[in-house]
Amino acid sequence: MAIDVSVADHSIGDESQAMDTYETIASNDFAGESLKKTKEGRPMKRSKNVQKMKAVAKAISQSENSMEKISKSKGKTLRSKFAKNLYN
The missing domain is CATH 1.20.5 (Single alpha-helices involved in coiled-coils or other helix-helix interfaces)
Incomplete structure (x- = not known):
């Protein structure tokens, strides 16, 4: 059972x-x-704000990267000038 x-x-x-x-x-x-x-109404505004924030962050990072590249190129030119002066 x-x-x-x-x-x-x-x-x-x-x-x-x-x-x-x-x-x-x-x-x-x-x-x-x-x-x-x-997905109607305010979430669209929020998503636009998020897109703007991301765009601003991207622009800032690109400007920082360009500044780094400029400083590196200046450093290279200075080193090459010093090297030329040593041999002259």
Whole structure:
């Protein structure tokens, strides 16, 4: 008789698992619909602000890189001038 009870428990557990997966799929579909609806209004303004911030950060980094390149080129010219003066 104990064997029959354990077999009955497994069949009940399988049915509840099938229901759980169905419920999670339904909730994921609902979550996707809510994300589509929230893309209106203010998030556009925020995304534009983020784009502006990224553009400013990129411009700053490019200017810093150009300044480094300029300083390196000046250093190279100075070294070459000193080397020429040593041999003359």
